[in-house]
Amino acid sequence: MKQFEIVPHTGGKISIVPSENSIGFQNQKDHATAVFQLGLSLVDGSVTYVPFGGIGTTTMPKGAIPIYVFSDKEGYFGKSCPACKGYFRTDSGGEEIYCPYCSHFDNTLSFLTETQQEYIEIYIKTVLIALQEKSDIEIDLDNIIANLSNNSSPFVYSEERQQRSNKCKSCKIRYDILGEFGCCPNCGKLNTFEVFNESLSRLLKRLNNSSLEQETQSSEWADVLKNCVSEFEAMAKDINKELLRIPATPSRKEAISRISFQRISEANESLSKWFDIDFLKGISNEDRIFINRCFNKRHILTHNSGVVDDKYIKNTDDTTVRLNQKIYVEKDEAIKIINLLRSTGKKLIDGYESIS
Known part of the structure; x- marks a missing residue:
């Protein structure tokens, strides 16, 4: 249709x-x-x-x-x-x-x-x-x-x-x-996680596509990682839009509107402080470091052709790469970030629904 x-x-x-x-x-x-x-x-x-x-x-x-x-x-x-x-x-x-x-x-x-x-x-x-x-x-x-x-x-x-x-x-x-995100006209329940979850399932299906030529697999895995992070950010922005509907002082609303989910740890800290929404709760420190690196990898893959710059090293403390090195994404990395963001996304939406 x-x-x-x-x-x-x-x-x-x-x-x-x-x-x-x-x-x-x-x-x-x-x-x-x-x-x-x-x-x-x-x-x-x-x-x-x-x-x-x-x-x-x-x-x-x-x-x-x-x-x-x-x-x-x-x-x-x-x-x-x-x-x-x-x-x-x-x-x-x-x-x-x-x-x-x-x-x-x-x-x-x-x-x-x-x-x-x-x-x-x-x-x-x-x-x-x-x-x-x-x-x-x-x-x-x-x-x-x-x-x-x-x-x-x-x-x-x-x-x-x-x-x-x-x-x-x-x-x-x-x-x-129109678009993707919205609430049910009858009961008001958001479809946000449903949309996000469907997107992640499609990305996983791409990873399991064995028909790709070997030389193109790495670029496909990198694209999956980029899309996974982008889908999380879009989902989180939709929840943030709903949080802005909650009564608050003008200064608090301004602060909420400025939350950037590209800086996922800072965003989680702000939501934990203001709404008691801790979407990284239960995530190990090792996995938090991994998530942060994936978000920063998405940035250089999108804006710097995957070449490591000073900003990437500063934001991640990643000692496994060198300045000006071109990074590659492994299939296991893409699978891991999908699973982690599915979990954190569900916690974010559950946290919002607990106060809405």
């Missing part, structure tokens, strides 16, 4: 039968479909979220009529955050949701997209006309879709696929977001 591809409306039919005081919907397609329900008060015109009841029951308030909001044909509802304006999709049709980008928590009505709002407006006008004229109306969404080349009718708004589809490990809700 292509990212940013337009996903059509799920289709179906809406039937409005004033004589039976009935408004219903049906969809018999073989693709995914989902619906959530709002209620329009005929007393004051307000719109509220209304959960579906069990079979044969209704939760619609007295004096209100149902508004059915449909998913796209993949079963997702598009959402637009009222705080950061970020767009995402989710199969959650709950009353309150989180923005996966900025963690804003609000009523689902606040997350309606512009096209969904236009749909609700025309839906309400159509229902009120049917009630006033006491005439039955059937809105064939499938027919509208079939006869529109540009999907321009407000009755059949489309959505847009984003870049990463997630299934929350906690509540099993699915969501589709």
Whole structure:
């Protein structure tokens, strides 16, 4: 499936039968479909979220009529955050949701997209006309879709696929977001470790690729080490972004924002002092030295073609190399740093979740 591809409306039919005081919907397609329900008060015109009841029951308030909001044909509802304006999709049709980008928590009505709002407006006008004229109306969404080349009718708004589809490990809700990191719209749980862990698994798979020519193996192992450190830094920055949401003085927030995970020991010291998050806890001194050397190796591999400079020697006290020597990465080194950063990354995320 292509990212940013337009996903059509799920289709179906809406039937409005004033004589039976009935408004219903049906969809018999073989693709995914989902619906959530709002209620329009005929007393004051307000719109509220209304959960579906069990079979044969209704939760619609007295004096209100149902508004059915449909998913796209993949079963997702598009959402637009009222705080950061970020767009995402989710199969959650709950009353309150989180923005996966900025963690804003609000009523689902606040997350309606512009096209969904236009749909609700025309839906309400159509229902009120049917009630006033006491005439039955059937809105064939499938027919509208079939006869529109540009999907321009407000009755059949489309959505847009984003870049990463997630299934929350906690509540099993699915969501589709821009980029990699985000929180579940339903329960607010971060996907940070899941993304990081998947990246490390892909790197391990690269190390086990025996089809590489022998002369290219060392450069491949060096690239794996570079990517492993970069993935850890990206994951840690995402957690740091969440830590900045915790109330603190301006000076403390400024200090938190300046944390550099390239200097992993200093970053751990700061988080231990301010949040009691010690993600290097239980790591031996030998392994801490190894991690620090790998982080500095990543730097010279990226910025100095792998040639040892004064800064590398100063930051690592590595007596096994010489100034201006070109370093090489062994397979065992790459495997070891992956395993160590998987462990430290889990401790960092567990530490954040213990205070959030």
